[in-house]
Amino acid sequence: MKVNPHRFKEFIVIAVVVAVLAVLPVLGLPRTWLLYIFLFFIYLALANMWNLLSGYCGLISLCQPAFIGLGGYTLVIFTWNGLPLYMGILGGAIVAAIFTMLISSAVFRLRGIYFAIGTLVVPEALRVVFFIWRPVGEQIHGKGAGYMIKGLNDVSMTHIYWLAIFIGIVSIVIMRLTLSSKMGMGLAAIRDNDSAASSSGINIFKLKLFAFVISAFITAIAGSIFYMFQGYIAPESGFSMKWTMTMILATVIGGISTEEGPIIGTVIIVFLHFLLARYAGISLIIQGILLIIIMLLAPQGIMGFARKTKIYQSLLRLTAGDSI
């Protein structure tokens, strides 16, 4: 097999960047900086998985917080029963994947905007479930089933930081693998015209389900890692719409249906978090306005805009010329 030199160069660049980021905590970078890098990779994983569904399958999923919450709560249940953290993370991902299969027969009957609203119901319903249900521990007086995550004492912050980098990179790799495979072509065909895809022999249900399950799996892991960092999960935060908002913003600002879009979008979102750290409400209003402006003026996001400009195209030609 011949190694594509262009691909190889890209791989080296990514590997160097990741290695530098990974050793930062050892070098003693301020903790707030590490926090933003941590958030970047968690949001990146979430945005990539949302982009996979909405940008490449045409499934505008608003139920991603369901996977985050399920991941976090499974982690709680596992650790409270004395099981190791890693088993909890994996368990959460599997629970989210199984849950996806259960709801898929209902939500896949819906198309376009109906699918969006159908999926919107799911995290709201789960939020109520976890508000009422106390899976582990004593029945406390009053409502609001918030939990501490146990067994975090032996895990250092650096460790959790590395986990975040890992899941962020995994999400990029998964996007690359899925899109360059036969499955990616099938998904694109479904998005563009599902009846034509179906009559060309593509099993629509199976492909959509596969993408949905992958998305749930990775989203749940990213969610668990985030709650490992927080150390505490409550139904209002775990199943919150704010998660959906973050991934939509990151993807749409960067450029939906592009592989680089979520990366650029996440950088901007995390930067906004950094700038407006003290004014959370105002930050969200600005993000909402940003989303509206992008949709009105540049629906393909920054990447879509960049692709049209001459500089980007000549840059592309340059790197392509290099690799030949």
Add this chain to the structure above:
Amino acid sequence: MNEIFSDIATPVISGILLGGLYTVIALGLSLVFGVMKLINVAHGDLVIFGSYFAYSIMTYLGFNPVLSLVAGIPLLFAVGFAIQKYFMARVFKRSMEAPLLIAFGISLVFENLYQILFTPMSRGLTTSYSLESFILGDIYIPVVYLLNLIVALIVMIALSLFLKKTFIGQAIIASSQDIRAAQLMGINTARIFCLTFGISAAISAVAGVFLGLTFPFTPVSGIPFLIIAFGVVILGGLGSIIGTFVGGIILGLAQTLGAQYISASAQMLILYVIVLVILAVRPQGLFGR
């Protein structure tokens, strides 16, 4: 025997009356959905806009929340008109997703504006009659619940008369049936869409006031009521005012009966599960074809 009867009669009657409120909340969504084939994700937040507007008028000026509608209805009409004219209309033809994402952004902006202006605390529209109830045999029914049903009937009759008897109403129906044919008949559909969105928001103003009289609300109450409205619309099928009314009553009954016989804290969950089951089994609605 009598006790069992009153046991079941209370949730049934309050469920039907509550259904009135859900009908009013859903009518605005149904109108936009039916005419523009667009689900306005910010609909719940527009309803809560109505609630907060009435709340501010009541707290700062001391007017009765129902009276505040004199200003609330035109204000929300203008907001709805502007949303369609300056945002939705521009991306309307591009794709299904674009208006959805814009509505999502509007919802986020509204929600956080409420958080900043009114704090995340739970508010309610408390009036002299909000704690009173009337007695029907052995059953106590809160007055505001009865108001909900009366208002629902008024809004439904007014809306159907408007759609049937006025030129604009007929133009709205024509544009919902066939945009191109309507345009060929000389109807300015872009303007009709703005008016439709405005009317939908104006109905939300009414819904918001009676929602505030019935339930406490917070800045994030928009999503639960959006889901309820959506459930009512799919239950009742598209474009039918009576269908919406039936859907509203079914969800109202499901909530009060669920609260009585299953658990009060699970009442919203029951509504969500019903919405999901209907989507899975009959996405076209009970009365859809």
